[in-house]
Amino acid sequence: AQSVTQLGSHVSVSEGALVLLRCNYSSSVPPYLFWYVQYPNQGLQLLLKYTSAATLVKGINGFEAEFKKSETSFHLTKPSAHMSDAAEYFCAVIEGRSQGNLIFGKGTKLSVKP
């Protein structure tokens, strides 16, 4: 069965520093992978997704993620954190290739210090 593990429930960085949010997946088939962001008291918004095209995926707001099959990872990065990046980030994998239900990780809350 597919699953997602996000390492670190809370990550704190200084403004201007590198953001690295870790995601490892387990999947019996080539996965489709997603990163969503949730700002306080809002719904989830797609940041980027991997659907078996380029392994380096660029998303909105300067974020990108690299699919590494050998490491079963899909870590999210941003070169320079901004205060507005403070939010909760969720990694998700598609459950199989039939129904397409998303399996979410438990989330990582990102804090950005001035």
Added chain:
Amino acid sequence: NAGVTQTPKFQVLKTGQSMTLQCAQDMNHNSMYWYRQDPGMGLRLIYYSASEGTTDKGEVPNGYNVSRLNKREFSLRLESAAPSQTSVYFCASRKDRVQETQYFGPGTRLLVL
């Protein structure tokens, strides 16, 4: 184009009361989903509807029922609310293929006393 809308935004219930959470999308999407979000648990799928006229259980369906009223609307019903159902509920929709994006509504915060 409003996307995915949910009503109400916030609700307080007493144990044993019933209520229906409403969700509608105006993107002509085929699939619709109900999730609950609890601290430290991520989002867990309650029920989904792959197309109009079909519904299926997700990971945590106990205590809930759903209705896919038409292509636009997908409601979630709590027949007898319990404190364990205190949560934030999100509706989402997706057009067709499994790799397409799911779009989320703003959520309903439910407190069961």
